[in-house]
Amino acid sequence: MGTTSSSSADDSCIEDYKFLSRLGYGGFGDVFKCVDKRTKKIVALKVSNRPWGLVREASMLKKLMDHKLDQCNIVKFYNSFGTDRCLVFEPLDISLKGHLAETKVVMQLQDIRTVIEQMAEALDALKKIGVIHSDVNTNNIMLMDRVRPFRVKLIDFGMAISTCSAEQSHIDHGYSNRAPEIILRLPFTEAIDMWSLGCVMGKMVVGSILFPGRNNYEMLQYIVDLLGLPPAHVINVGSESRDYFTETDSQHWELIEYWGLRKSDNRRYTFRSLDEVITINKSEADEMKECINLLKAMLQWDARERIIPSEVLAHPLITRSYLNKSSSLNNCYSQIKCVVPRNEVCLVDVGNMRMALWPQFPSRAAPVQTSSGQQQLWQKEFVLQNLFN
Known part of the structure; x- marks a missing residue:
């Protein structure tokens, strides 16, 4: 069922729909789950309780359908009838x-x-x-x-x-x-x-x-x-x-x-x-x-x-995209584990290590560079856990 013109929409009437249940209500009126007797398809029928109907909404919906916005997560509007007092939509849950x-x-x-x-x-x-x-x-x-x-x-x-x-x-x-x-x-x-x-x-x-x-x-x-x-x-x-x-x-x-x-x-x-x-x-x-x-x-x-x-x-x-950064961090840690033998103690220039690895993580604030030549004694696991703290 596609969007119909206003002239063909006026040919519809309430008798063309079999009412199954009431889906909701508001200040505008009620929404019903119906079967279109002509197409045998389930539709949602919005019925106004106001004398002026749903003219403004119908006009806006026709504009949206002209731009095919039902393809952009906007409800699909089929047609209106009864001087725009009844609007017909696709059924939703x-x-x-x-x-x-x-x-x-x-x-x-x-x-x-x-x-x-x-x-x-x-x-x-x-x-x-x-x-x-x-x-x-x-x-x-x-x-x-x-x-x-x-x-x-x-x-x-x-x-x-x-x-x-x-x-x-x-x-x-x-x-x-x-x-x-x-x-x-x-x-x-x-x-x-x-x-x-x-x-x-x-x-x-x-x-x-x-x-x-x-x-x-x-x-x-x-x-x-x-x-x-x-x-x-x-x-x-x-x-x-x-x-x-x-x-x-x-x-x-x-x-x-x-x-x-x-x-x-x-x-x-x-x-x-x-x-x-x-x-x-x-x-x-x-x-x-x-x-x-x-x-x-x-x-x-x-x-x-x-x-x-x-x-x-x-x-x-x-x-x-944050998953890619996490993956890069894990890969970086894996490379360090390959360099540092298990259960061994090594000398690591923490400042240089951080600065060498930092370009892979541009979203973080740049770390403070340690003074030149400064070295500290770190065990492997401590390096891995605190490299970017």
Whole structure:
């Protein structure tokens, strides 16, 4: 079944579908699992309960399908009917939120990588055609099935807008994934989707919502607690920044304390730095370091410094380039073991040894060179364990 034109879509009617079950619901209406009686195929039918229907979403979806974005991890839209009150999609399995609720455990890093890579591809495709999704969250990321590696799709374009109209648009999605520029009323771009994806990634990594604020003020408190204060230039540009921040006598900004606004802490974690997550999860340490590195890049206060989708796809967590460095290190150690006989003591110029091997590891900070001719007595195992400490 392919995307049909609006004229042929109008020939469809609700009687053409056999309803099997209700898949979900929201402020827009309901989503049903149905059989298209004409093609005998399973479809998902989104039915609006609003008089004006789903006109804006239908128009955006047709644009996405014209660009074949269903090939970029975006839900496939078939057609609409009933004056755009009914939208027909490919069937999907379960939302990421539903999957996390079912498993009740922190996602494996390999699964996190899979989801983030596919969502970065989706956001990259949207960026190229000038579209902002505006509501990236765990409800709007769907698993196609439950077979690993997971295949996921981005859904719900009811709040999607064109990049060119971003400054004039008012975004009112859920608090927990809301970017700072939306809270502080700065001009915004598709970078708000990357912040939201970072919040999704945080939930997959930690197992709970990073910023579970119930209003903008609580959101800012949680963000400041975890990421620190925003840069001064971000505060200065926000039209509503002074509702939340005040300038001190020393010309520094601080969050205003509104007594009684936060009577309880909704966070289910105790760390106050993303770096602490690395120490919590000591297994797969190298991969976790890259994971947190990417998460930090997604959650930048300044949207201009936030990582973009194409850069996510080139990040070491996605490319797994850190495995090559680990392999090179192991090969290096193996070569040393061949040079130094077992159970023997040898003289090693530590500084020269480090500098000779260092070009193979450009990502590390350069070690301090020992003074010329300095030699120390090292046993083989001590050299191997401390060569790059």
